[in-house]
Amino acid sequence: MKKNGGILVVDVGGTHVKVRMSGQRAPVKIASGPAMTAARMVRETLKAAKGWDFDRVAIGYPGPVAAGRPLREPANLGGGWVGFDFRKAFGRPVRLVNDAAMQALGGYRGGRMLFLGLGTGLGTALVLDGVLEPMEAAHLPYRHGKTYEDYLGKRGLARLGKKKWRKHAAAVAEELKAALEADDVLIGGGNAKKLKVPPPGTRLGSNDDAFAGGLRLWAAPRRGAR
Secondary structure, rough: OOOEEEEEEEEEOOOOOEEEEEOOOOOHHHHHHHHOHHHHHHHHHHHOOOOOOOEEEEEEEOEEEEOEEOOOOOOOOOOOOOOOOOOHOOOOEEEEEHOOOOOOHOOOOOOOOEEEEEEEEEEEEEEOOOEEOOOOOOHEEEEEEEHHHHOOOHHHHHOHHHHHHHHHHHHHHHHHHHHOOEEEEEEEEHHHHHOOOOOOEEEEEEOOOOHHHHHHOOOOOOOOOO
């Protein structure tokens, strides 16, 4: 009897699509950007994964997701994501969640955890006693008519400079931790390394969190997965 194949984890970002299979140590990076449509992502992912033995796919998507499907087109990528049939395109079962939610799930240690993903934008998610609760808190008002993402995303970093950006990152983490009564705050994303040290009451995630989250999506049913 043939053993089950592995799980292919696809972390879709504005700069790169990272592709990794269970049992591998490092991801394959595919250049992303405004020309990266849903169809192209699948095509290039399958090309990168040629010869890999996988029978399930987990995808982290940079935008809101409901019932395993993108709700709107990503801001920094090409189009064709909403309504796309990922299962048919990959030829395998697919579970798709928001990319911040996938990272949050991978870094979860228990209790009530808030995740903040510092990248091109700002990703947010909660994990409550093991149940994944994706959020869209990034676009809530923060200061001076601007949102949390306006301050903590890539454009905020460029506008504020690292010193002020770090102060706002600490302030937002403290504010949202109190508002959501979180026991734990995990900070991840590509710009988390620019913090140098985590703000008080927080911890920095690992580069492996998204991969671990993709594997956990298939460990048990989760909200937002299909």
